[in-house]
Amino acid sequence: MGALVAGFPSKLLPVMPGTKVVASSFxxxxxxxxxxxxxxxxxxxxxxxxxYTKALEAQGFKxxxxxxVGSVASKDFVRAGNETVNIAVPATGGISTFTIGANVTPESVK
Structure with missing residues (x-):
């Protein structure tokens, strides 16, 4: 646990304060x-x-x-028609372990 992978676009997907990074990929x-x-x-x-809604809306995602989705908190975002982000936040025993996936143009994460 801990660090983000090298080059991870933390402007696109910032780590929420108080969060332990379990895994990341880019x-x-x-x-x-x-x-x-x-x-x-x-x-x-x-x-x-x-x-994450606030962070993504600031970058033009809607x-x-x-x-x-079922009983799990889940939100989808779209930007420019073809860029998407999904966040899913299941909670167990008072801990929220969330997953965010983003598909964006390579130019937007330079």
Whole structure:
């Protein structure tokens, strides 16, 4: 646990304060470029979704309607029609372990 992979686009997907990084990945050699972050936090799922909604909206992403998949907090975002981010935040025993996946143009993560 701990560090982000080298070159991880932390401007695109910032690490929420108080989060332990469980895993991360980044590949800008593909189109779209892909980035993923798995984090664990004591924050409630709604707080995690709110943090990333604010961070992504500041970068021009628009939230897609819908806030859950089954009983799991989940939110999708779209930018420029073809760039997407999804966050899913299941909570177990007071810990939220969230996964964020982003598919963006390679140019946007230079």
């Amino acid at each position: 590949d800008k050699s593909t189109s779209p470029a892909t980035a993923a972050l798995v984090g664990s936090t004591a924050a409630k799922p709604a707080a995690v979704v709110a943090y 939230p897609v309607p819908g806030n859950t």
